[in-house]
Amino acid sequence: MKYSYYPGCSLEKNAASYHESTMAIAGPLGLDFVEVEDWNCCGATEYHALNQTAAYALIARNLAQATKNEGLDTLVAPCSACYLNLRKCDKYMATEPELAGRVSQALAEAGLSYKGGTLHVRHLLDIVYNDVGLETLQAKTTRPLKGLRVAPYYGCMIVRPGFHNGDDDPEYPVTLDRILTALGAELVDFPMKAHCCGGHMTQISEATGFELIRRLIKSADDYEADLIVTICPMCQLNLDGFQGAMNRHFGTSYHIPVLYFTQLIGLALGLAPRDLGVGSEIVSAKEALSKIGAEVEEAEVATPRQRRDDKALPMPGRRGEG
């Protein structure tokens, strides 16, 4: 099963473990990903509000680039924001002639073109659930996730009306639940599974952002989940990266590790945690994963570089350095 693959910016940096684990499980699951040549950022979540033409041209360029992968008409995005943007753009290029005209004009400047409907944009979750299938996952499981209590978290991007993932229920999705059950994990009811993680809200209004994060973490904790399983880099960043700040804000002490579903699939397939990027998360999953006998080597935490004091005068000979 061969697909065009659009990793998106997150998977190069903060969600490197998502990319790593996706690549690690691709071989065993018979998935062949051909990365889109010279792709660019999808514009994430805010750009559309600022300049529609520019925002959609930015996305359409990726779609146009993806059509260069000959014979591959399915474009896979592991990041939910990328997935939603690519799908929206693909649809609007076919249904919104005015916008499509402006975007096409922009693309033409670069000698590119894209016709809505050419590609079939799918989320990685859809590929694993529908193309790989539960039976294959079950058959290939060598280290069942037995005893691990997991909260399946879908986020709000892949459940948007009209753009929801595959044939999953947009109000109460279940495909990730079924995948995790097939791997042997114990599912907790996670009523917040399709609620928003706050997106970039922590950068705009901390109090609002932390509250959105707290709801999710609290709900997982109420159900005694060992970890939250996510399919989106933004969700992972918020729930993992800001969990400490959120705890400080509310005076709480939650400790819920947040892993990507590909990392759990990799663990079930018997792969080494190291090869799946496990250990790079901020809220340590070491204790949780010891339940299934996976030994996590945690990444060495580099001593934070001394922050340059803005008021200090430059040292001789170091002029020009940032």
Add this chain to the structure above:
Amino acid sequence: MAEKVGVYICHCGSNIAGMVDVEGLARWAGANLEDVTVARDYKFMCSSLGQELIEEDIKKEGLTRVVVGACSPHLHEKTFRKACANAGLNPYLMQMASLREQISWVSSDKDKATEKAKALISGAVRRVIEQEELFASEAPVNPNTLVVGGGVTGIQAALELADAGYHVYLVEREPSIGGHMAQFDKTFPTLDCSACILTPKMSDVGQHESITLLSYAEVEEVTGYVGNFHARIRKRARSVKEADCTGCGVCIEKCPKKVIDDVFEAGLGYRKAIYRPFPQAVPKYPVIDREACTYYLKGTCKACEKFCPTNAIDFEQQDSFLDLDVGNVILATGFDMFDSTRLPQYGYGRLANVFSNLEFERMCNAAGPTDGKVVLRDGVTTPESIAIVHCVGSRDKKHNPYCSAVCCMAALKFGHLAIEKTGAQVYSFYIDMRTPHKNYEEFYDRLLAEGMQFVRGRVAEVTDAARLPGEEGKLIVQSEDTLAGRQRRTPVDMVVLMGALEPRHDARETALKFGISCSMNGWFTERHPKLDPVATMTDGVFIAGVCQGPKDIPDSVAQGAAAAARVMAMITKGTVLIEPVVATIHEENCSGCRICNNLCPYNAITFLEDKGVSYVNAALCKGCGTCVAACPAQAISGAHFSNEQIFSEIEGLLYDAISGNGAGHKVEPAGVPA
């Protein structure tokens, strides 16, 4: 002999005259169309005066053909046919041109509309000249009636007919009649006890000498036509001999196997493997549920047989079949309740204290699983707050676009019962309150006074994920209050989902079986939505109650009685006219290929094995012409739709094009072998 055609153009007030130059059209027809002797226009052709105009002309002018340019033949074809017949002209020598539906109502240019009207009139004139005299035949009507469905609608229909002295076969799928109404506790807005008003009618049915009650039975097959249907009924094996059973109930008492009752108790209570759905069941004979019975599963037990004082248990009983001859059929098959697990965001089946409306009905019922106590799923705790969510699966593009008509009132009833039984704070989350019948709005006012809280806004989700003080351990109903313009989180102990009424899961199969049609949503289609709500396009098959569309008990009962009245009219008359517009197979040309047999949508064509040819039953044929078009040997002719008639009409429609080629030029039909 040249025909004398009369052309009559109707103004239909301003309906046609406002867009078509009717006077000009009549003058034009009189002056330009061949064979037209008289051409007149009149304000309302369908009025008595208009009809008399036609009748007089037939008599005085000796008209041999009539063309009426007015509305669609669906509306007044019968009227004008009758007028012709009154004047001694065969009614099938009249042709209508639809100037209203096909021209004036759908045009905006008066000149073009008038030109099109000329073409339609010209077509009708050329066609009517080719039309032939046809004669309707008569068939007797069997006075017996088949009523399908033993809910309150079917019960009403059966009793009306039986009380008038006509025999009724009442077929019910479940072990007892009573339908959904038997499950309810109270009925809105009067709050009288549902069972108290229904069970007397049920026992009337059970004891009526003119009603043959066939419960635990289904209609397998229906053949025949209006007045003369044959129905094959499958009586499922009860495993109890009705002739011997006294209904004492010892078998039920002694049966050791308890199972969840998904039907009558809506999954909230239990019944035995041998059971009667409820104490007042009619008939009184129990049924063994073979999927649950220990004997059928493991081969031992037979407790019921051991204790039965009359040896009425029969484990070997087989399904039996009954063949009935009936003249008419009334379908009152009711509805299925919406499965609320299809809206997972409301948590039904996942969150313990989310209940369906039927569950709540059973809970309120004194004979129900909680003895009428309103309690949480734990069976003991009384809720202090209850949220009633409206429109679950109704008015929802993802599920059913329609309004289920009864849920607002049922929700008010639930509110009243909950307040009365528990003193709980009850919230209603509604989109619009719909209370359009006698004393319904007054009931709404009463609930406002009783302290039920109304929040106008569709519920987004029901969750147990608490996040604010006071939410811990509660169900939180998240909604947008569209009156206050803000989001609400309402913590409650119990949620009741007002699920939609849906067509029976097998409604389409049933429709096919009886030769009727379903709407897009799956409700049975009536002949006319306003003026003929209980008849169908198939003569002799009537529909009543919710199977035609969501409605409450008074409306269902009214329809049941209405359908019975329609049937009585048929029986009293004694005969039915059989339309002569039918297909005929010319045996000498039929090769017996049988292509037409399966194409016929009315099952009117049978194959005569002995002669090796197909045969059209004129009583069943609707004259649709499918077989005529499909026959590879041109062996079937459709009366009133012959090739000559159709081609003449086309020729007439194209009068202006053809006259350019020289008048009288015959168009040879292309691609049709002679």
